[in-house]
Amino acid sequence: MTLHASLRVSRAGFSLELDLDIEAGEVVALLGPNGAGKTTALRALAGLVGSSSQITHNGSTWDGLPAEKRPIGVVFQDYLLFAHMTALDNVAFGLRARGTRKAEADTVALHWLGQVGLGDFARAKPRTLSGGQAQRVALARALATSPELLLLDEPLAALDASTRLRVRSELGRHLQDYPGHTLLVTHDPLDAMVLADRIVIIEDGRVVQQGTPRDVVRQPRTDYVAHLVGLNFYRGTAHGTEVRLDEGGTLTIAEPAEGPVHVVFPPSAVSLFTEKPAGSPRNSWQAVVSGIEQHAHTTRVELDGNPPVLADITTATVAELRLQPGDALWVSLKATEIHTYPR
Structure with missing residues (x-):
């Protein structure tokens, strides 16, 4: 009833x-x-x-x-x-x-x-x-x-x-x-x-x-x-394997889509480098560290870029990169880690 x-x-x-x-x-x-x-x-x-x-x-x-x-x-x-x-x-x-x-x-x-x-x-x-x-x-x-x-x-x-x-x-x-x-x-x-x-x-x-x-x-x-659920979240328009984000920036996705979409991926899928990464095809762009927050077993890094992004990295990676607010880094994200769905 x-x-x-x-x-x-x-x-x-x-x-x-x-x-x-x-x-x-x-x-x-x-x-x-x-x-x-x-x-x-x-x-x-x-x-x-x-x-x-x-x-x-x-x-x-x-x-x-x-x-x-x-x-x-x-x-x-x-x-x-x-x-x-x-x-x-x-x-x-x-x-x-x-x-x-x-x-x-x-x-x-x-x-x-x-x-x-x-x-x-x-x-x-x-x-x-x-x-x-x-x-x-x-x-x-x-x-x-x-x-x-x-x-x-x-x-x-x-x-x-x-x-x-x-x-x-x-x-x-x-x-x-x-x-x-x-x-x-x-x-x-x-x-x-x-x-x-x-x-x-x-x-x-x-x-x-x-x-x-x-x-x-x-x-x-x-x-x-x-x-609430801890995801990077964007709105954009998809044309095949490319999504142009409403707030600026472009992402390559693995599964083709068309029209207005939401775009999500977890902060754990984001990698950070001091130089532009080479190797397998992936999304990469430059960003600046705007915040660092320690969680239980990871460190969450907030980065301003095109687009802005949250990254979860290990404490060892923080020490290796010697991260500080204002540092310029390269952000890397595999297309297979990105999930899209219609708006």
Whole structure:
């Protein structure tokens, strides 16, 4: 059963126009930069912001319902557990608010705490829980009311890096078992890639791309998306094996194409030399180092040229070239490393 949402929100200087379809059992990630409208979309679905939205599911319409009447569970970024309540009472809260008797609500809450591996923490107060445990209590609270739509608002953002990897994996397992519709709001591409079946990317309140994680990674459609997935990204016009780039420069590609195209290749495909490289046919052009940034096992070099480019090289290569901002280098790129697709 599909949940249909046509979200329309207007406020000073910003408008959201977003159409979403979420299938039962599907996890959709809403991804975008700060200010893109992600939280506004979540609040519109939850009935927490005034809008002219339309939300339908299984023949019923939700947009006229107040927030407390909508069949929705929400996990907030900071979890918002009630500090004076035990974990059990936190999870039972939604059921009690809907009129469920205490004994029955407690039974359901204890079941869900067991489902998230916290059955032994039923009497614990939030202040005694770790970040990962608090996140799981918040998830159990959201699921205890058997919602038709689960909204996750940056559910891992409050966790430290060492906890995040484990909790992300646990959350993924719980979402696989959840039969309802899930919308994950995040600015973290890794959360979206790992947890979601489909990704919807918005910028300035509009959808700019959507598809499976694999589709998005392979074929970014905007500079923001290309930056997220770590690719060099250009727009150009192809004529056979030559692409003239909109911002200047020409690249030779291995697979012929025609017309307007997007052009992508990974920074790891770029080689740097102090002199013009010789040998097998390849793209090469001169550029100037404008930035150097150390990553975990590589160094990312930003170069101004025609076109500008990002290159990932080893620390040994940095030492060999003795790179400094302002250095002039030759950039080399094999045609077989370049991927094009229609605009």
